[in-house]
Amino acid sequence: MRLEDMMTSEYSTLKAADSLRNAVRLLRNSKRDGLPVLNADGSLAGIFTKTNLYDALLKKSSLDRPVSDYYNRNVVKISKDLSYGEVIEAVRRIPVGTGVVVDNGERVVGLFTKVELITSLFKEERLLNTRLNAMCQAMHNAIISVDDVGRINFINRSAGQLFMIDQDQVQGKYLDKVLPGLDIQRVLETSLVEIGANYTVRDTTTLVNKTPLLDNGRVVGAIAIFQDITELESIAEEMGTVKRLNQTLQTVLDIGYDALVVVDENGLVILVNRTFLDFIRLEEEAVMFRPVSEVLQNSRLHVVVKTGIPELNDIQFIDGKPYVVSRLPIVRDKQVIGAVGKISFRRVDELRELATRLEAMNSRLAHFQEELKKARFKERPYHFEDIVTINPDMQSLIREARQAAQGLSTVLISGESGVGKELMAQAIHQDSPRCSAPFVKVNCAAIPENLLESEFFGYAEGAFTGAIKSGKKGLLDRADGGTLFLDEIGDMPLSLQGKILRILQEQTYERVGGTTTVRVNIRFIAATNQDLEIKVREGSFRKDLFYRLNVIPIPIPPLRERLEDIKPLVYAFLSKYNDIFGMKVQDLDGEALAVLSSYYWPGNIRELENVIERAMNFSVEETIGVQNLPPHLNPGYRPEVLTDQSETPGHRTSIINGMPAYRLEREEKERETITKALLKSEGNKSEAARILGISRSWLYQKMNRLGLE
Numbered sequence: 001m002r003l004e005d006m007m008t009s010e011y012s013t014l015k016a017a018d019s020l021r022n023a024v025r026l027l028r029n030s031k032r033d034g035l036p037v038l039n040a041d042g043s044l045a046g047i048f049t050k051t052n053l054y055d056a057l058l059k060k061s062s063l064d065r066p067v068s069d070y071y072n073r074n075v076v077k078i079s080k081d082l083s084y085g086e087v088i089e090a091v092r093r094i095p096v097g098t099g100v101v102v103d104n105g106e107r108v109v110g111l112f113t114k115v116e117l118i119t120s121l122f123k124e125e126r127l128l129n130t131r132l133n134a135m136c137q138a139m140h141n142a143i144i145s146v147d148d149v150g151r152i153n154f155i156n157r158s159a160g161q162l163f164m165i166d167q168d169q170v171q172g173k174y175l176d177k178v179l180p181g182l183d184i185q186r187v188l189e190t191s192l193v194e195i196g197a198n199y200t201v202r203d204t205t206t207l208v209n210k211t212p213l214l215d216n217g218r219v220v221g222a223i224a225i226f227q228d229i230t231e232l233e234s235i236a237e238e239m240g241t242v243k244r245l246n247q248t249l250q251t252v253l254d255i256g257y258d259a260l261v262v263v264d265e266n267g268l269v270i271l272v273n274r275t276f277l278d279f280i281r282l283e284e285e286a287v288m289f290r291p292v293s294e295v296l297q298n299s300r301l302h303v304v305v306k307t308g309i310p311e312l313n314d315i316q317f318i319d320g321k322p323y324v325v326s327r328l329p330i331v332r333d334k335q336v337i338g339a340v341g342k343i344s345f346r347r348v349d350e351l352r353e354l355a356t357r358l359e360a361m362n363s364r365l366a367h368f369q370e371e372l373k374k375a376r377f378k379e380r381p382y383h384f385e386d387i388v389t390i391n392p393d394m395q396s397l398i399r400e401a402r403q404a405a406q407g408l409s410t411v412l413i414s415g416e417s418g419v420g421k422e423l424m425a426q427a428i429h430q431d432s433p434r435c436s437a438p439f440v441k442v443n444c445a446a447i448p449e450n451l452l453e454s455e456f457f458g459y460a461e462g463a464f465t466g467a468i469k470s471g472k473k474g475l476l477d478r479a480d481g482g483t484l485f486l487d488e489i490g491d492m493p494l495s496l497q498g499k500i501l502r503i504l505q506e507q508t509y510e511r512v513g514g515t516t517t518v519r520v521n522i523r524f525i526a527a528t529n530q531d532l533e534i535k536v537r538e539g540s541f542r543k544d545l546f547y548r549l550n551v552i553p554i555p556i557p558p559l560r561e562r563l564e565d566i567k568p569l570v571y572a573f574l575s576k577y578n579d580i581f582g583m584k585v586q587d588l589d590g591e592a593l594a595v596l597s598s599y600y601w602p603g604n605i606r607e608l609e610n611v612i613e614r615a616m617n618f619s620v621e622e623t624i625g626v627q628n629l630p631p632h633l634n635p636g637y638r639p640e641v642l643t644d645q646s647e648t649p650g651h652r653t654s655i656i657n658g659m660p661a662y663r664l665e666r667e668e669k670e671r672e673t674i675t676k677a678l679l680k681s682e683g684n685k686s687e688a689a690r691i692l693g694i695s696r697s698w699l700y701q702k703m704n705r706l707g708l709e
Contacts, residue, residue, distance in 0.1 A: 007110035021063040142226035259343040267302030382426040391562035405431040415556035418606030421527040437482030445491035460514030490530035573612040588624035
């Protein structure tokens with residue numbers, strides 16, 4: 001709505017020369033408080049109002065005198081193009097009761113008074129109310145509006161149908177009595193919006209948004225909007241059940257020994273298990289919804305879909321080798337809707353070899369069961385003597401760890417996965433005065449974040465729903481008097497780091513839901529395979545906690561930096577698995593040792609142990625050869641992780657002066673790093689050791705080995 005829609009287009013005009021008598025007659029006939037006065041060219045000169053007439057009469061002026069002596073020349077002109085909001089604002093500013101409406105050429109096109117504004121306001125209000133009511137009645141959501149004391153003043157059709165109430169009968173009633181438990185009164189009292197609250201009445205479940213209606217900051221009512229989710233909850237529950245069934249089915253398929261593939265009525269692959277993907281050497285996204293004949297060589301599953309005839313224990317050649325396969329149609333309502341195929345994991349010629357090996361493995365089974373039984377009841381603790389090494393840096397590190405074991409300071413063990421961080425932690429504990437007290441390990445990455453706090457601190461009686469009635473002691477209680485080993489400390493959430501820092505500093509804590517302070521006496525050892533300094537800079541690890549943990553740093557070098565340890569480690573693993581398997585494998589040949597010595601070992605000592613265990617399983621001689629080693633150790637293998645662009649791990653490394661080339665490069669980089677630290681510290685070796693994050697004694701060892709002294 002614009003001003004031209006509200007103004008009066010029927011009006012009379014005066015000329016400056018018109019008499020007062022003529023002005024009186026026109027004012028009386030038009031029933032206006034004022035009339036525009038025009039110039040000879042028709043442009044607006046001013047306005048003659050009843051007030052001007054009264055002034056003339058008080059002066060006893062003759063009615064024959066012209067209006068030019070009395071009309072207002074400072075007339076209020078208003079553009080006809082003003083919007084509804086602009087008109088209201090203009091009326092607030094204009095002190096007079098009548099304004100003259102002009103067009104863009106300043107020509108008079110109408111009159112506008114505050115009476116017209118009020119009349120237009122009423123019209124606009126009726127129109128808005130009609131539109132709003134129509135919109136609310138047409139909405140799918142249920143809407144109920146109340147006044148400032150909670151009485152219903154509007155309810156739409158959807159609300160009446162949803163809650164089975166008559167719209168006319170509930171008008172003026174209190175909403176909290178019509179819909180018990182809704183508590184609209186709280187919204188009126190607090191003026192707070194409540195979003196997404198659950199509300200159930202008469203087996204109808206809804207989501208409700210409750211919003212107060214404010215006028216100049218005062219609550220004048222509230223509105224509640226309901227969305228029926230009864231059907232959605234039922235659908236969500238059914239979908240959750242289907243999802244759980246699918247997950248269960250996929251898990252069952254994945255643990256199956258045979259390769260399984262399912263196709264639909266068009267012969268397209270719709271389901272496979274992990275064994276099948278490994279068998280065809282493809283990932284799931286490469287096979288799903290493709291014709292099975294393109295995925296599996298010589299497949300007949302699409303034929304079984306058409307014929308509906310099962311094919312059991314058939315021989316199918318894949319890559320020129322025979323496999324035992326079975327194909328079954330999937331039938332629903334007497335219609336074939338797909339087929340499932342099963343491929344024996346072993347080829348026909350492998351079944352004979354499998355039978356021979358089963359007989360040999362039976363002789364080891366009894367020994368396995370005995371060893372597992374011993375392991376369940378007792379796990380032998382590790383000591384420093386169990387750390388196998390001839391590497392000078394590692395031996396120096398063990399000497400430092402032995403010395404640190406005698407104190408109470410926190411130890412931070414760092415190193416890649418598989419280097420033996422837990423073994424080092426146990427050795428420190430066993431060599432310490434606390435060796436007879438508990439050694440409690442917690443993997444910070446394995447416990448869900450929402451359980452970490454209760455696992456660490458325990459909880460008091462009734463701390464939360466589902467808690468044990470008598471409460472529960474946590475890891476800190478179990479480690480009291482002994483050592484708590486925080487493995488994978490870099491994955492501890494920030495929310496828990498501050499509380500762990502307090503325990504490190506004060507040795508006190510409160511259980512979850514408790515109010516009593518518990519005092520403990522614990523030695524902390526932490527381990528990480530991440531660079532905590534980088535995590536500190538990124539803001540994902542607290543700086544104060546890092547410095548509190550890093551009192552005695554023990555950085556364990558990866559296996560690729562101490563290749564001289566491979567041979568003694570191999571013999572240690574041979575001895576271990578000879579006892580477990582009941583075998584007598586005594587050695588490995590020179591070529592196999594060379595392969596092991598040239599490999600990059602991304603999995604470190606743990607990977608080496610797995611390689612030896614596998615080799616012994618496939619060895620029938622007393623000496624392990626290259627043929628017994630895993631395929632990925634072969635020279636042509638390329639693992640994904642690379643240390644730098646100059647060398648590909650897994651390849652046999654070139655030998656320079658009896659030493660692998662990358663070891664020479666590593667020592668050169670190490671020499672360069674230490675030299676920079678010495679320059680930065682101006683020759684102060686203690687400061688250089690601090691910059692490098694190692695002990696001074698270890699710095700001396702490295703400088704001596706690298707010829708820097």
